[in-house]
Amino acid sequence: MKILIVEDERGLAQSILQYLQKENYVCEIASNVQEGREKMEYFDYDCILLDIMLPGGSGLTLLEELKQDKKLDGVIIISAKNSLEDRIFSLKAGADDYLSKPFHLAELSARVQSVIRRRQLNGSNEISFLDLKIDTLAKTVFVAEEEIFLTKTEFDLLLFLVMNKGRVISKNAIAEHLSGQSAMYFDNFDIIYTHIKNLKKKLSSMGTSIKTVYGTGYKLS
Helix, strand or coil: CEEEEECCCHHHHHHHHHHHHHCCCEEEEECCHHHHHHHHHHCCCCEEEECCEECCEEHHHHHHHHHHCCCCCEEEEEECCCCHHHHHHHHHCCCCEEEECCCCHHHHHHHHHHHHHHHHCCCCCEEEECCEEEECCCCEEEECCEEECCCHHHHHHHHHHHHCCCCEEEHHHHHHHHHHHHHHHCCCCHHHHHHHHHHHHHHHHHHHHEEEECCCEEEEC
């Protein structure tokens, strides 16, 4: 899962990043409106943590642009502004949640989980496909009631494929989902091929459901 932190307080941004990375999220930071705009334009995120008062403008401008572009990234406003009007305006503008500063990182993490669960997992912590069952909180995977042990990257890759089942997912999209912006500097997709190969092997008979679409990417069907 990819998280974008749009926050100009460097210490807070780093604290959020380190906390969420320990919870196995891929995190990136933007420290002003322009950086946030560029990342939101070129990449998709499972959740964006968006400050309102930023160098170069308001985070709410970014929220409005995100909605105008019909992008589906979840958004949690994190702001020192705590008036009822600010919260109502932000939620009406399309934010999924609003958390006033200061906040506990554990609460922020719980709200991120809530947004992702609500927007991408139909409100459940579990997602299934044929004989496959994934518990996103326990980080467990079962095939026909037998537990399969995956690495963190294999788990993230499998969850990404299941969440997009029936769609062709490009190798570049997979690389970005697993590695964030650093995927731009990959020389090739050998690492993706390796993860797909290992995942198919561990899933045994279920692995045949991961189809290679020649020259394009992969599809779970």
